[in-house]
Structure formats: C-alpha cells, structure tokens
Amino acid sequence: MTAQIAIKLPEALLASVDDLVQRGRVKNRSAAVRAGLELLTRAEREAAIDRAFVDGAGKHPDSERDLADAQRLAIESIEDEPWEPWW
Numbered sequence: 001m002t003a004q005i006a007i008k009l010p011e012a013l014l015a016s017v018d019d020l021v022q023r024g025r026v027k028n029r030s031a032a033v034r035a036g037l038e039l040l041t042r043a044e045r046e047a048a049i050d051r052a053f054v055d056g057a058g059k060h061p062d063s064e065r066d067l068a069d070a071q072r073l074a075i076e077s078i079e080d081e082p083w084e085p086w087w
Helices: 011-022 031-059 064-080
Strands: none
Touching: 011 031
C-alpha cells in the first residue's frame, strides 16, 4: 500500500531533482523523493545499530584473553593465506 503526500521544495532543489529525471538517474520526481527518503531511513537504521553495538561493547568489553585469541587467529589466517607475488 502506498500513500500520497504533498511536500514543498526550494526551487533549486527541485531543479536538481528535475535534472536527475532528465538525465535518467530516476524515473520521475516521486522516485527521486522516494530514493532520498529510503537513503535517509536506511542511514538512520544503520546508525541505531552502530549505537547499539557500541553500547553493548561498552557493557561487555573484550577480556585480555579474547583480544589475545583474536590477534593469534588473525596472524594465523594471514600466515595460512597462499600469497602469490604480484610483481
């Protein structure tokens, strides 16, 4: 289901949207507005996830053993990689 809304845009922004339509970057003005809102809402969701991750990591920090294991595993994975000369 969709809903129709009315918005007011500054003329310069509307000209930029029309340019996007003219160049084929978006199908029409509605598609441009929809794409912009999708980007904005996705960025907000990702920022909320990032904040939750930071909050959780702060409440449950890695132990020294966890950090040592992570470093050891990283080194092992690099050493196990079949590196080939690029030159």
